Each structure stands twice: as structure tokens, then as C-alpha cells.
Amino acid sequence: MKSTIPDTGVPITPPTGNGGDRQENRHEASLHGETLLRLRDYVVEGNIPEGGRVPERQLCEMLGISRTPLREALKVLAAEGLIELLPNRGARVRQLSQRDLEELFDVMAGLESLAGRLACEAITDAEITAIEQLHYEMYGHYLHRDMHGYFQTNQRIHESIVAAARNETLKSAYANFAGRIRRVRYSANFARKRQRWAEAMREHEAILDALRRRAASELSDILFQHLRNKRTAAIEHLTEPREDAPASP
């Protein structure tokens, strides 16, 4: 046997509860909408290995639906870039090349950069205060070397900036791209490198500072560079993934 593409089977686990509707509006009503949400989460959470095939029949019985709504959802996921559809050969979880990742990170950087710019026009003092809170919280995590907490808070900060941009279209696009790299973000805690971590903290200080001053262009630059650095760290991590094994607690 064996074709060139590894034909990983799907371990048929019970469906994960629909986490939350990040992106779609109110598709819960229709079956295909529900299916879309669940399938998206299912894929984003990494339940199917990279490049693995997405077997229609198994998913159908797993979700208890027929193939029609499932296939509709697959088409949408393909359009979103999460999976790819090989003609007559079914769907596969999209394999992201290094180049793909670089591109995705850059687009994310561009979107956050835009978010920062727009946020400067609209953000309220209260929102800034909230972000400051998050910042200090994150600093605490940093001091305690609490990676998980750090990442979580970090993400909330970035989401707050996007929210402050007051642009639902942007928010939705941001969520889409974030979903595509989420698998990587989770599997690779690339920022374990101490130096990069400290650097990121400094960048966050600068972000906050620019935000307080509503310095749009400046914030835009800082955010872009910040994400660019994340990108570099992530790529490096994927290329030579070691350094975190002999870490202190």
C-alpha cells in the first residue's frame, strides 16, 4: 500500500461540545450551520492529524447527520482554508508549509496593525484601563513563568485591541486567520525562549504606551513588528523545536 500522502485514519471520538461561535453569526438553526461550527472546532482543535483525510461517512455517523449538510460544511471550511478538497479524493486537513505559516503570520500582523490604528481613533479610556489591567496580569504570569496564563492573557490583550477597533469585518477576518494557525500556536509554545519572552514584554509596554497616546501610525508599526517577531520565533521553533526540555519549573 501507501500513496505519497500519509493516509491517517480519524480516531472516532465523541464530538466536542460546540465551544463558542467565534465567527459565524447565528447558524445554529440549520443543521449545516451547526455542523459547520462543530466541524470547524473539531479540525481547529487538532482532532485530525495534519494532512489526514476527513472521511465523510465516519463524520456523518459521528455527528448523526447525512452527507449533504456535512459536505456543505466541508466546502465552507475549504473556502476558509482549513481543509483542502482534492477532486474525487475527498477532503484533507490542510497542511501548512513553512511558507504558508509565514504568510499567515504576516497577514495577522497586518490585521493587528490595522486594528491598532483604528483602535486609536475609537478606544475609550475605560478600555485602555482594562487592557492595562490585562497587561499587569500578564506581567505577573511572566514573572511566575506561567506560560499558559501568559499566553491566555496575551491573547486577550490582542483580542481587546481588535475589539477596540470597532470593526466587525476586521474582527471576523482576524478570527478566521487566527483559526488557521491556532493548531500551530497550540502545539508549539515557541516563545519559551527566555530572551524572546522578555522582548515581547517590552514590546507590549510600547504597545500600551502608544495606545495611551493614541499614536496610530506608531502603534501600527509596533504591532506589526511585534507580530513579525512572533512569526520569527514560531518559525525558528518549528525548524529546531528544542530548548524547552531542560527548563526550570
Add this chain to the structure above:
Amino acid sequence: MKSTIPDTGVPITPPTGNGGDRQENRHEASLHGETLLRLRDYVVEGNIPEGGRVPERQLCEMLGISRTPLREALKVLAAEGLIELLPNRGARVRQLSQRDLEELFDVMAGLESLAGRLACEAITDAEITAIEQLHYEMYGHYLHRDMHGYFQTNQRIHESIVAAARNETLKSAYANFAGRIRRVRYSANFARKRQRWAEAMREHEAILDALRRRAASELSDILFQHLRNKRTAAIEHLTEPREDAPASP
């Protein structure tokens, strides 16, 4: 009769030849892929009035296919934001509110701003020369008051910048958003206002200048502002669409 939503019928015209595959890779193989491309063009070209319903059966016979692939294509178009799916009530061409347009323009601005930034890293002298050519060509159109030529060349310039960014993901997202506002861009030749037109030309000079110097941040700012001004012009035009009637040839 009459519900709140205007129930515009679709004038059943022969299908337009598939212009070109902007966004999708090679979906020509499958029927639903073909359908997707054709339907997208059909909608983007404005064959269905704003907010008009997209009747499955008519489109089926128009395209000569069954409902299954058509419905798959509709789901994708809905995910792209071109149409919206009302539960149990079919698809409608998405009506863009003024706010939607503002948001879309801003996102486009962000993407172009990003494109400029990235282009500075990768663009070749030859590409810059090509853009300069386009710029002079556009200037010619400007002097001759040739709006159509001007817009066409203008669009090619912006596309060249996006292409120079060497980021297919960005290019694809750009195409997606461009498609959403294309209907408006075509129906409203908002830049007829002389003053804005001259301003735009100056901005383009600045863009070219920054590009030559590979001044990433600066170009990013200029591009954002340029698109922002376009946005303002467009919104103004939509609000009070007059001024172009008593124009000299």
C-alpha cells in the same frame, strides 16, 4: 402583498462566461467549483439587485445543474460575505449598509497598507519601473479626464503592489474583500470630484516615492491614508450622489 424585505425577482439572463478565477485555485474540475466561480461572478457583476433573493430553482436551470452543487456554492458565497442565508427563507444578495462599507474600506486599507509594507521588503527594481509606467499612464488618463482608463490603471497599480508583497494569502484575502465592494466601486464613480481626483494623484506620487525608497512604515501610512480618503469620498458620494451631472467632457 409585500413583506418588509423587497422581494426582487431575478431577471433570468444567460450566464456570463466565467471571467477568470481570481480566488479559487482549480475548482473547474468539479461541478460545484465551476458553479461557485460562475455564481460569484454573477453576483459580483450585479446581475441580482441588492437585497434580491437568489432563487435556487431558477439558477439551477440557468446553470443546468441540480440543486446540490448549487447549494454548496451558495454556502461558500455566504461564508465569503457576498450573500446571506436566511434560515428556511433562502439566500439574498447581501445588502451593505453604510457602516459595512466603511468597515470594508478600512479592512482594504489595512490590507493594502500591509501589502505596501511587505512589498518594500521584496519588490524588485523592475517591478517598481513597471508601476512607474502604470503611474504615468494613469497620469495621462487624469490629464485627459478619462475616468474609466484612470480607474482601470489605478486598480492595476494597487494590484501590482499587492502582488509585490509576495504573499498569496494576502492576495487572496484582498481579492475577497475587493469582490465584496466591487459592486459599489462600479456603480459609484465617486472620485468624479475634481479636487479629490487631484489629491489622489498626489497621494500616488507619494506612494511611488516611498516605494522607491523602500520606506516600509511610511508607505504603509500613506497607503492607509490613501484608502481612507477613498473611503470618505465613496461614502460622501453615496450620501449625496450629485455633482457629476454638469461636468465638462
Add this chain to the structure above:
DNA sequence: GCCGGCTATTTTGCATTCATTTTTTGTCCA
């Protein structure tokens, strides 16, 4: 004459079915 409720028709959503294509399995022969 206009409004509200009732029925008929259309339309949508999903399941099922059918036709191809691909993939796997089995067998034969070198």
C-alpha cells in the same frame, strides 16, 4: 372595502439514491 384566518402552492432543508472514480484486495504469473 379592508383585515384576519385558512388552505394550496412553492421553496427550502435534508436524506436517500445512483453513477463514477478511486482504493483496496485478491490472484496469477514471472
Add this chain to the structure above:
DNA sequence: TGGACAAAAAATGAATGCAAAATAGCCGGC
């Protein structure tokens, strides 16, 4: 033993069928 061919099995792509919902049409009441 191993590879090539062939048949079987499975999976995909698309069409059709069927139940539920919505819309339109109609009639009666006010």
C-alpha cells in the same frame, strides 16, 4: 517472493425524493 493485473469494495460527486416551513392565494367576517 514480488510485481502486475483484475475484480471487489468503498468513497466521492451529483441527482432525486420527501417532509417541513414559508409564501401566496382565497374566502369569510367585520
